[in-house]
Amino acid sequence: MSDDFPLGLLFGLLALLILLSAFFSSSETGMMSINRYRLSHQANSGDAQAKRVLRLLARPDRLIGVILIGNNFINNLAASIATIIAIHFFGEVTGPAVATLILTITILIFAEVTPKTYAAIKPERIAYPASRILEPLLKLLYPLVLLVSLISNGLLRLLGVKSVENGGDSLTRDELRTVVHEAGTMIPYRHQTMLLSILDLENVTVNDIMVPRHEVLGIDLDDSLADILAQIRTSQHTRLPIFKGDINNIIGMLHLRNAARFLSRPEVTKAAIVQEAREPYFIPESTPLHTQLLNFQKQKRRIGIVVDEYGDVEGLVTLEDILEEIVGEFTTDVSEDQEIHQQDDGSHVIEGTANIREINKMLGWKLPTDGPKTLNGLILEHLESFPEGPASLQIGSIRMEILEIRDNLITSARCWPAVRLPRR
Incomplete structure (x- = not known):
């Protein structure tokens, strides 16, 4: 049979088949190694190549099916041609063995290890151009690919795998934390810290960041009116709780911008001060910070009174306290001594x-x-x-x-x- 085909043509055809085998091998690795999050971002930005790759990855069973069908066909054909060439040089007895040995080494180096290694390092350089060929090839071989997929999916169901569709690559909180850590210089360190702080909000409650009750400064209606007015005029806080006798008896929350309404009057009474106060907003001490941040936004509040399960006041928490957990301290309380x-x-x-x-x-x-x-x-x-x-x-x-x-x-x-x- 080797006399029917020139050896030069057989060698050229064998080299072409090895290149095609390298293409299918690198395509498989490139498609499976590509960064799905970068791919999704590029697809959402309108990149046609990224969209094509995403369509192929939506059904990985069919993608792998068309790649392996092509690769196996190419490798079997290459083995046949290599055997014909080896028989011509080494005879029918030793020729097949020599062909198997030489072709195995050749394919291993030039069609497997080298292209797959390159594809693993540079997946986008392989996956994007390969998708131009794989998509029409999938349509051409669709009946055969579908048959292979049905059989393989049936075997997977026996192993407990119910779906082979790509349901997306969702990340857990710990995995996302690792992604942020490994971003390196791509994300500035300051931004990494803020992102990690946001992830930690769920693990921190208002009880962890509140101002404890013994440090809460407020207006005690049992004090004299002169003392109350002096406290209002010299307060370094914009909001003060109003209580009677004990911090547990909170009546309201006074915003000092409203103090001008009664301070400008000829006669100021305690009732006038209470009238300008807003109804207090109470927060259970076990509320996670991410929940409380949303609650502040929903209730249009900036400050809340933290209470325990018995309703006793434990402390006070502000919107700024939660934001400082994310971005770090950006306010300075000059009245607070360094601890x-x-x-x-x-x-x-x-x-x-x-x-x-x-x-x-x-x-x-x-x-x-x-x-x-x-x-x-x-x-x-x-x-x-x-x-x-x-x-x-x-x-x-x-x-x-x-x-x-x-x-x-x-x-x-x-x-x-x-x-x-x-x-x-």
Whole structure:
């Protein structure tokens, strides 16, 4: 038979078949390796090539079917031609074995490993042009591809796979977090931090970021009118809760821009102050931040009173507090003393009322946040009793030395990572 076809023609045909095999092999890898999110973005931007690739990937069983049908046909034909050539040179006895050995090595290098490796590294360079051929080829071979798909899908259903359609590549929160981390310089570090903070909103409740009740400044109607007016005129806050006697008896929330309405009157009464106040807005302490952010938007509010399951006031939270969890602090309360004081030896003296989450964010520590919210509460929980005097302890990787106790409250502690002992 080799006499019927010139050897030059057979070698040329064999080389062409190896190139076609490389095409199908690289197409398979390129199609399966392409970044689906970038592909979807380009398709939504009107890229015709991206849209064509998405159409092919919508039914991966048919795409793989047409690729493998073409590749297997090409490889079998190449094997036949290689055998004819080998028989011509080595005879009918050893020719087939030599053809199998040489063709296997050739296809492995030139039609499998090399093109697939390139396609895995540069999937778009392969998938886009390949889609121009694969789409019409799929239409041409559709009956055969459909038959193969029906048989393979039946086998998949026996294995518990009910659908082979591409239902989209949805990401879990942790997977999205990994995508953001791996974006590198494509997303500025500041933007990465903000995106990760948004993902963390669901894991943080208003109880974690609220201003605790003992730090809430408000108008007590039991105070004298002169004291109340002085407080209003000198307040550094734009909104103040109004209560009577106890913070649990909140009557309303006064926006100081409305104070001009009664301050301009010849005679100011407590009733006039209450009249300008808005009805208080209460928030359960376990409300996640992402939910509360939407609630603030829905209720057209900027501040809310945090209450526990018994209705007692736990603290106060504002829209700005939630936004600062995303973008970082952008307001400064000049009346708030610094709670974390760095020492010359590298340790930090921290006030007992300091919020643990704030400590972790400022110092990069990992103190537990699933229990007490303040350093005082964390130390007491760890000790399981109130210390009679200064004491030392270690929580996780942080060593602590209690410095001052006053009125059943640990007012300050000296803290440092246990891996490094600070100098006295």
